[in-house]
Amino acid sequence: MTPPTRDDIPHQPIGEPMPVKRALISVSDKAGVAEFARGLAEMGVEIISTGGTLAMLSEEGIPARSVEELTGFPEILDGRVKTLNPKLHAALLAVRTDPDHAKTLEEHGIEPIDLVCVNLYPFERTIAKGDVSEREAIENIDIGGPTMIRAAAKNHEFVAVVVRPESYDAVLDELRESGELSATTRHWLANEAFAQTARYDAAISRWFARQYEQFPQHWTVSWEKEIELTYGENPHQRAALYVDANGSSHVLSNVAKLHGKPLSFNNVLDLDSARGLLGDLEGAGCVIVKHNNPCGAAEAGDLAGAYERALACDPLSAFGGIVALNQPVDEALAERLHELFIEVLIAPEYSEKALEVLQQKEAIRILRDEESRHHQIEPDLKRVRGGLLVQDPDGAPETKEMMEVATETQPTEQQWKDMLFAWKVSRRVKSNAIILARDGATIGIGAGQMSRVDSVRLAVEKCRIAVEGGADALLEGCAVASDAFFPFADGPEQAIQAGATAVIQPGGSKRDDEVIAACDAAGVVMVMTGHRHFRH
Numbered sequence: 001m002t003p004p005t006r007d008d009i010p011h012q013p014i015g016e017p018m019p020v021k022r023a024l025i026s027v028s029d030k031a032g033v034a035e036f037a038r039g040l041a042e043m044g045v046e047i048i049s050t051g052g053t054l055a056m057l058s059e060e061g062i063p064a065r066s067v068e069e070l071t072g073f074p075e076i077l078d079g080r081v082k083t084l085n086p087k088l089h090a091a092l093l094a095v096r097t098d099p100d101h102a103k104t105l106e107e108h109g110i111e112p113i114d115l116v117c118v119n120l121y122p123f124e125r126t127i128a129k130g131d132v133s134e135r136e137a138i139e140n141i142d143i144g145g146p147t148m149i150r151a152a153a154k155n156h157e158f159v160a161v162v163v164r165p166e167s168y169d170a171v172l173d174e175l176r177e178s179g180e181l182s183a184t185t186r187h188w189l190a191n192e193a194f195a196q197t198a199r200y201d202a203a204i205s206r207w208f209a210r211q212y213e214q215f216p217q218h219w220t221v222s223w224e225k226e227i228e229l230t231y232g233e234n235p236h237q238r239a240a241l242y243v244d245a246n247g248s249s250h251v252l253s254n255v256a257k258l259h260g261k262p263l264s265f266n267n268v269l270d271l272d273s274a275r276g277l278l279g280d281l282e283g284a285g286c287v288i289v290k291h292n293n294p295c296g297a298a299e300a301g302d303l304a305g306a307y308e309r310a311l312a313c314d315p316l317s318a319f320g321g322i323v324a325l326n327q328p329v330d331e332a333l334a335e336r337l338h339e340l341f342i343e344v345l346i347a348p349e350y351s352e353k354a355l356e357v358l359q360q361k362e363a364i365r366i367l368r369d370e371e372s373r374h375h376q377i378e379p380d381l382k383r384v385r386g387g388l389l390v391q392d393p394d395g396a397p398e399t400k401e402m403m404e405v406a407t408e409t410q411p412t413e414q415q416w417k418d419m420l421f422a423w424k425v426s427r428r429v430k431s432n433a434i435i436l437a438r439d440g441a442t443i444g445i446g447a448g449q450m451s452r453v454d455s456v457r458l459a460v461e462k463c464r465i466a467v468e469g470g471a472d473a474l475l476e477g478c479a480v481a482s483d484a485f486f487p488f489a490d491g492p493e494q495a496i497q498a499g500a501t502a503v504i505q506p507g508g509s510k511r512d513d514e515v516i517a518a519c520d521a522a523g524v525v526m527v528m529t530g531h532r533h534f535r536h
Contacts, residue, residue: 013187015157017180023115024058026050026066026083026145034060036117036168037111038082040229043175048113051075055386062338070111070228077085083144085446092116092151102152113405115171116152117162120145120196123205123247141204146197158181163196164235197244198222205512214379215390224251229323231412232265239265247378251275253371255346256481258355260365266291267365269321274324275346275369280397285311290321293448297425298441304328307336309441314462322346329354332389382536397424404528406516411502413526418506419527421480427533432489433483436457436475436500443467443474452482453491476501489518496522506532 001507021043025077027033030053034191037047047064049057057064067083068074070091075082089122091113094101104111121142126132153163162180163172167189174181199222209216223242232239241263243250251272257263263271274289281287281299284385286306296313300306303325311318316339325347329337337345338361345358346367358366381488382389392477400416411419427448429435436444446455459480464471476499483509490502492515503519507528519526 013156013183014282015183015186016505017182018114018160018463019160019180020045020160020175022046022048022111022113023117024048024067024113024148025117025432026053026147026148027117027119027354028142029119030056030209031034032165032168036063036162036165036172037062037064039168039242040115040175043179045115047073051079053476066283080143083148088113089147089151092148092159095154095155095157113152113159115160116164118145118148119163119165120200123207123385127207128248128457137207146200148198149193152191153190157184160186161189161193163193163241164190168190170366193225199224203246205261214392218249218392219388222246226250230262230264237265241268246380249371254369256368256370258350258366258368259359260344260392261363263344265366271321271324271344271346271367273428274322278326278423280343280424280427286317287324288313288321289324291318293430293445294425294428294442295321296442300440301331304333306441307333311340311440314466315445316465329358331357334358358534363368394427394535397427398529398531401423402530404507404530405525406507406512406528407519407524407526409460409520409523409525410529415502415525417501418479419481419525421528422479423504426481426483427535429535431483431534431536433481433533433535434495436460436463436478436498437481437482437497438474438478443478452484452486453488453494455482456480456491456494460494472499475534477501481505484534486514486515487511489514489535491515492521492524492526493522495529496524501525503527504529506530508532 021141021460023040025033026038026049034056041047043063048067048070050067054064067088071085071087071410072083081422084184089109090110094105094112096102110501121140123140126140127137137530138406149161149163152159159271161384174185202220205218205220209218209465222245224245226241226243229239229241231237251268262363269292273292273414274287277286277297278287278295281300284301284303284306285299287294288310296310298309300308322341322344323337323342328349329347330351331353338357342364344365344367346369348369358364375393378389378392392437400420405411418438421440422435425437425442426433426435429445432449432452432455434446436459444459446459451453463475468472478500479502480495480500482505484507487509488511495503502525507530509515516526518520
């Protein structure tokens with residue numbers, strides 16, 4: 001924690017610098033708390049504590065009073081009630097400049113508390129286990145902790161509240177340096193405290209709501225800033241990445257940045273697209289993304305081959321793109337990657353020599369993907385003005401067994417492989433999406449066109465531009481995938497004229513019979529998947 005200075009915030013926080021004479025410490029996460037309490041005690045701060053925290057402090061030789069001694073009331077109901085007491089909350093909530101409040105404290109023998117260090121029962125960690133019982137989950141809903149946090153945060157003019165172990169050192173340093181905590185620091189700590197209770201309540205609300213329906217009446221989510229980004233979609237826009245506080249992983253979780261400039265908004269967006277498609281590939285795989293669309297993807301027997309084939313799909317668009325690889329990078333591949341201007345490169349590992357080669361360029365952002373956890377599938381969210389669109393995730397690609405051959409001509413094993421690969425890629429391309437593929441690699445991609453037949457034309461043109469003089473041979477016998485049905489026969493007819501011999505699409509058009517007839521007339525295979533995959 002690095003609290004802001006007074007100049008960093010738009011208003012001046014209320015209150016004056018304040019010494020800390022008495023602190024209450026009651027934590028579930030005990031990481032670092034003994035050192036924090038010892039530091040306070042060494043400065044003469046009286047410490048009050050509860051239950052397990054009190055026992056731990058005693059074992060560490062740190063003097064502390066029990067809350068029972070402060071309130072004159074024992075912990076009851078198996079610990080469900082231990083800090084919910086008027087004496088304790090009056091000690092936190094009293095406005096010390098108010099004569100009536102001061103008189104009340106004196107009449108009841110209430111000792112003011114200057115600092116509260118509290119973190120909460122591990123509800124989020126408990127429910128993350130998956131097979132947790134309802135009783136266990138409910139017993140891990142903290143009541144006294146949030147109440148103390150909110151009371152101290154509300155009264156931050158006179159009380160400091162510390163909810164994160166990351167704040168311990170900064171608080172101790174300021175007290176050691178000046179003997180007081182500034183109003184600015186207390187204001188910042190209160191901000192952290194209310195964010196903590198909001199996150200906690202959001203997790204509880206979501207857990208309850210999910211037991212009733214997929215789309216509950218209230219969608220409560222807590223987001224935490226992961227990193228600030230260099231800029232947004234354009235340089236004049238500020239940007240940051242926020243991640244779901246209750247999520248198991250996110251786009252940059254366990255991703256180590258080894259080299260290069262800070263990430264931008266577009267880098268993160270493209271990286272998410274690249275990693276999503278890469279996760280669908282089998283064997284050695286490479287995905288190249290530009291402007292949130294794949295411009296090349298390939299599976300191969302080795303990583304170098306996958307990169308070369310992905311790059312060959314659209315080398316012009318790959319310039320300044322995101323390259324995602326699913327196997328370690330060696331020196332030879334690094335030399336090839338070094339020839340291309342790459343914004344972001346991500347792979348699970350790099351040899352020492354590979355890094356030496358790649359780091360010759362200052363700008364390239366080199367990321368190492370260390371994430372091994374399975375991604376928890378969450379609903380898909382998209383912002384609209386004043387609202388949030390929520391939908392089920394698109395899910396995994398359909399399997400061969402779920403599909404139906406619609407034409408008289410039956411696909412060969414190689415055609416099945418090409419169609420299934422093209423279908424996987426089509427799900428990650430902005431609609432209207434057309435993918436031309438063969439032998440585990442894209443050879444042409446048509447993305448984001450308003451007309452599906454224009455996407456077919458674009459995919460064919462992309463192939464011909466990339467392979468001057470040899471495109472016809474490459475296109476001959478390729479597979480074409482469409483993320484949604486062909487409304488007319490002109491789309492597949494144009495692909496067939498270019499050389500496609502296998503078509504995969506969802507089906508469902510009123511003119512399916514015409515589209516199937518066009519394929520049958522050309523002796524071309526057509527497979528219906530039954531599901532479309534729009535990506536807007």
